[in-house]
Amino acid sequence: MSRIAGRFAELKAAGRKALIPYVTAGDPLKASTVPLLHGMVEAGSDILEIGVPFSDPMADGPAIQRASERALKNGIGLSDVLGFVKTFREKDNLTPVVLMGYANPIEAMGVEKFVAAAKVAGVDGVIVVDYPPEECGPFADLCGKAGIDCIFLLAPTSTDARIREVARAGTGYLYYVSLKGVTGVKSVDVAEVAAQLPRLRAASKLPIGVGFGIRDAESALAISKIADAVIIGTRIVQEIESAGAEHAVARVKALLAPIRKALDS
Amino acid sequence: MQMYDLPDPRGHFGPYGGVFVAETLSHALDELRDAYERCRRDAAFMAEFHYELKHYVGRPSPVYHAKRWSAALGGAQIFLKREDLNHTGAHKINNTIGQALLARHMGKKRVIAETGAGMHGVAAATVAARFGMKCVVYMGSEDIKRQAQNVYRMKLLGAEVVPVESGSKTLKDALNEAMRDWVTNVEDTFYILGTVAGPHPYPMMVRDFQSVIGEECKLQMPEMIGRQPDAVIACVGGGSNAMGIFYPYIKDEKVRLIGVEAAGEGLASGKHAASLCAGTPGVLHGNRTYLLQDANGQITETHSVSAGLDYPGVGPEHAWLKDQHRAEYVAITDDEALKAFSDLCRLEGIIPALESAHAVAYAVKIAPSMPKEKALLVNLSGRGDKDMQTVAERMGIKL
Numbered sequence: 033m034s035r036i037a038g039r040f041a042e043l044k045a046a047g048r049k050a051l052i053p054y055v056t057a058g059d060p061l062k063a064s065t066v067p068l069l070h071g072m073v074e075a076g077s078d079i080l081e082i083g084v085p086f087s088d089p090m091a092d093g094p095a096i097q098r099a100s101e102r103a104l105k106n107g108i109g110l111s112d113v114l115g116f117v118k119t120f121r122e123k124d125n126l127t128p129v130v131l132m133g134y135a136n137p138i139e140a141m142g143v144e145k146f147v148a149a150a151k152v153a154g155v156d157g158v159i160v161v162d163y164p165p166e167e168c169g170p171f172a173d174l175c176g177k178a179g180i181d182c183i184f185l186l187a188p189t190s191t192d193a194r195i196r197e198v199a200r201a202g203t204g205y206l207y208y209v210s211l212k213g214v215t216g217v218k219s220v221d222v223a224e225v226a227a228q229l230p231r232l233r234a235a236s237k238l239p240i241g242v243g244f245g246i247r248d249a250e251s252a253l254a255i256s257k258i259a260d261a262v263i264i265g266t267r268i269v270q271e272i273e274s275a276g277a278e279h280a281v282a283r284v285k286a287l288l289a290p291i292r293k294a295l296d297s
Numbered sequence: 298m299q300m301y302d303l304p305d306p307r308g309h310f311g312p313y314g315g316v317f318v319a320e321t322l323s324h325a326l327d328e329l330r331d332a333y334e335r336c337r338r339d340a341a342f343m344a345e346f347h348y349e350l351k352h353y354v355g356r357p358s359p360v361y362h363a364k365r366w367s368a369a370l371g372g373a374q375i376f377l378k379r380e381d382l383n384h385t386g387a388h389k390i391n392n393t394i395g396q397a398l399l400a401r402h403m404g405k406k407r408v409i410a411e412t413g414a415g416m417h418g419v420a421a422a423t424v425a426a427r428f429g430m431k432c433v434v435y436m437g438s439e440d441i442k443r444q445a446q447n448v449y450r451m452k453l454l455g456a457e458v459v460p461v462e463s464g465s466k467t468l469k470d471a472l473n474e475a476m477r478d479w480v481t482n483v484e485d486t487f488y489i490l491g492t493v494a495g496p497h498p499y500p501m502m503v504r505d506f507q508s509v510i511g512e513e514c515k516l517q518m519p520e521m522i523g524r525q526p527d528a529v530i531a532c533v534g535g536g537s538n539a540m541g542i543f544y545p546y547i548k549d550e551k552v553r554l555i556g557v558e559a560a561g562e563g564l565a566s567g568k569h570a571a572s573l574c575a576g577t578p579g580v581l582h583g584n585r586t587y588l589l590q591d592a593n594g595q596i597t598e599t600h601s602v603s604a605g606l607d608y609p610g611v612g613p614e615h616a617w618l619k620d621q622h623r624a625e626y627v628a629i630t631d632d633e634a635l636k637a638f639s640d641l642c643r644l645e646g647i648i649p650a651l652e653s654a655h656a657v658a659y660a661v662k663i664a665p666s667m668p669k670e671k672a673l674l675v676n677l678s679g680r681g682d683k684d685m686q687t688v689a690e691r692m693g694i695k696l
Contacts, residue, residue: 087464087595088581090473091319091480097463109593135317135580140594162317162580166307189324189483198320209321213481 035128035156036181036204039078040239040260049256049295051076052241053288054132054265056083056099057116058108060277065116068272071281073127076292081159081263084113084133091161093214099269110137110146114153121154130157130183130204138171147174157181157204165201172201185209188228192235199236205261206232209244216266220245222254229258249294256295264291301547303617308497308584311620313613316496318583322476325483330498332403337505342402349394350509353427354384356391358510360517360674366644373667375660376526377647377677378514378542387650387679388510388538389420393489395506397424400487407431407482410489411475413440413468413534414604414652415447416679417491422456424489432456435474437467440604447683465598468608472582492535493612496583500540500612507541514674515545526674528553528663532655533626534570534606536615538678543624553625556615557659559601560628570599572611573619573626586613602631602687603651605679629655629662635691637661638681650679651687 033041043050053072057065069080085103089096110133117129131150138146138160150158158180163171165184172182181204186195189212198206208229210220225242232240242255243263252262268284275283308314316326336342350356358379367374380388393410400408408430412418418434425432434451438460441448451458464470472495479488493500493507511529518525529546531539533556546552561569569575576587581596589597589609601607618624629637634651637658642648649657653676660675667673681688689696 085595088469088473090476090582091321093477094463101464104595109595111593136588136590136596137594139579140590140592161319162583164316164318164320164323167315167317185320187321187324190320191324191327194320194323209319212321212483214321214477217481 034179034181034204036079039128040205043078050078050241050261051288051292051295052079052081052261052263053077053268054081054083054263055268055272056085056096056103057113058085058103058106059099059269060102060272060280062106062108062112064277064280066119067281068284069120070123071285072288073124075285075288077127077288079128079130079261081130081132081265082113082116084110084131084137086134086137089134091214093216093266095266095269095273096215098273110141114149114155117153117155128156129154130159131155132159133161135160135162143171143174147178147180150180151178155180157183159183159185159207161185165197176203183207186232188212188224192231195231195235199238202238205239205241206236207263208232208240208242208259210242211245215244218245219247220251220255222251225255226258249290252291253294253297262295303614304497304501308501310614310617313586313616314497314500314584316583317580317585318496321480325479326496333399333498333502336399336402342398346395346398349398350391354390354394355382356509357513358382360514360521362521363645366641367664369644370661370664372665372669373527373671373673374669375664376518376521376672376674378510378674380510380538380676380678381647381649381653381680385420385423386682387416387420388507388541389417389491390423391509391541392491392503392506392537393417393420393424396487396489397428397430400430400489401428403487405485405487407433407486408489409433409435409475409478409486410491411435411468411471412491413471413607414683415440415444415451416605416683418456418458419447419450419454421489422451422454425456426454433478434458435461435471435478437461437465437471439466440468443604444683469596492537493540493614494535494582494584494586494610500584500614503537504540504544504614507537508544510538510541510676511543511545514542518674522672525549525552526672528555529674529676530555530557530656530660531676532557532606532652532678533573533611533615534559534608534652535610536612538676540612540614542676543618547623554618554623555659556624556626557655558626558628559603559606559655560630561600563630564628568600569628570601570607570609571628572609573615574628578616581610584613586610586616602634602691603655605650605652606655627659629658633658635688638688647677648681649677650681651684653678
């Protein structure tokens with residue numbers, strides 16, 4: 033069983049919901065990422081998503097775009113991100129780690145080289161935003177053979193045929209994008225999500241994580257009642273931006289602690 | 298090349314093209330593809346498209362035999378396809394008319410567009426005014442500074458111009474921002490993409506709308522010289538004017554197809570926009586194609602004196618034609634393009650767009666060594682009025 037499936041099984045047995053935070057690697061500084069990862073685990077996170085910076089993040093809103101630009105100014109590339117995971121694994125061999133980003137940095141490294149290096153570094157899953165199932169067959173096969181989960185996005189506009197296709201190709205969990213648009217611009221509409229999730233449940237037994245627009249304990253709690261995992265990205269990235277490198281870990285932990293508490297209430 | 302029927306149903310030209318987008322855009326692209334498939338087979342839709350091209354754009358555009366200039370070069374005869382004479386001054390409007398009609402057919406009341414130099418933005422604002430639609434144009438804040446006149450033209454036409462401050466603040470970032478708008482407002486909004494790049498069906502659809510250029514040439518050249526030209530030459534940024542003139546000639550293998558990219562300050566300088574000549578395959582803006590990128594797969598900044606060629610990718614069909622050796626791709630520097638710009642002004646009384654001057658400059662390179670009976674057809678994709686400021690600055694003149 034993969035680390036991700038194992039983590040969801042444990043949570044289910046305990047009647048708990050997963051908290052999945054996102055940070056952009058190398059933001060605000062190269063040295064910030066590994067301490068942030070450990071800090072987020074200490075604050076009760078179950079799975080970590082690490083953003084791989086890209087020059088043209090088409091699906092992201094302004095906050096994550098700026099984080100990506102800061103990371104690129106710090107010279108962060110995909111091999112640095114894999115290095116962060118490797119370092120993180122020296123102290124934490126339990127928490128699943130998922131890389132999230134765009135196809136081009138992976139293709140520039142070479143998909144075979146990337147999958148092999150990700151495996152060695154201790155990556156458990158990948159979300160390649162602009163790799164829909166029909167365009168990434170060979171990549172998904174390589175990931176499958178390496179035991180790395182391929183996690184796909186689903187959206188309110190996804191058709192039933194599309195949901196079935198993603199259900200067939202995806203492993204780990206389904207990432208449901210809760211709103212139309214880019215990351216972090218609007219707030220989640222819980223009733224709207226609740227109305228959509230049965231279509232996903234009917235097509236797949238995979239756990240469902242909901243992201244885009246979850247900003248606080250209240251919205252996280254509401255989503256946790258209908259989904260298996262709550263994914264928080266933009267809100268954390270904004271906290272890091274305003275805190276600066278020195279206070280980033282403490283501020284992110286302070287942000288996540290009440291959310292964790294709400295999820296367990 | 299006898300059986301050329303690309304792209305495949307999912308938009309692939311061999312390994313290039315495709316639909317590399319986030320799931321949030323998939324449905325919008327499916328809808329667009331289905332609507333376009335219906336319309337391209339609908340005689341009434343195509344009749345309306347051609348009616349607009351004739352009466353609003355002013356088509357067909359003439360082919361002009363540049364006799365003085367050919368004589369001065371002393372070799373092959375040079376013919377110019379006069380897209381500069383179109384309404385709004387460039388080929389861009391062929392495509393924006395087509396997409397605006399499609400938008401209306403789909404019941405979308407708001408159109409958005411990206412623009413670099415502003416020519417596509419102007420063409421989009423023009424058709425939005427013509428069809429009574431709300432228009433928002435995304436433009437990099439760096440480009441807004443360089444192209445103040447076109448920004449004003451778009452505003453006169455009733456469009457809202459939104460400055461894009463992310464990334465390199467140029468065309469590629471404007472395209473990212475337009476995609477973000479589309480994903481957010483997909484119910485009422487149609488994205489009028491300006492070139493043969495982006496996710497399927499855009500490369501195919503824009504090519505089809507622009508191929509009126511080549512279709513006309515295939516009729517006009519035999520009228521003028523009794524046969525087709527020996528070579529067709531067009532500049533390539535994203536590649537829409539080139540695809541438009543190349544496409545009807547692809548199966549006719551006797552006709553050389555030559556795409557001219559921007560070599561900027563020279564390919565060796567690194568300051569250029571020649572994705573096909575100096576790039577490597579990758580994934581950007583929804584398709585796989587040749588890109589200018591660094592070792593980490595980050596898209597690099599481009600340079601060209603002509604803002605319309607300043608794009609780090611290129612349409613996927615060009616990538617395929619390059620790999621198949623059906624088309625040749627070469628590059629012309631800023632200085633060579635400016636020289637051709639001046640020569641065409643003085644010898645033929647035609648002020649070309651700086652983009653088109655790249656195609657003209659390549660004809661200058663090869664014509665002298667060819668026999669006088671040979672014919673080169675150059676796509677003069679736009680006129681140079683918009684470039685007065687840039688050219689004057691390069692010549693050290695203050696307007």
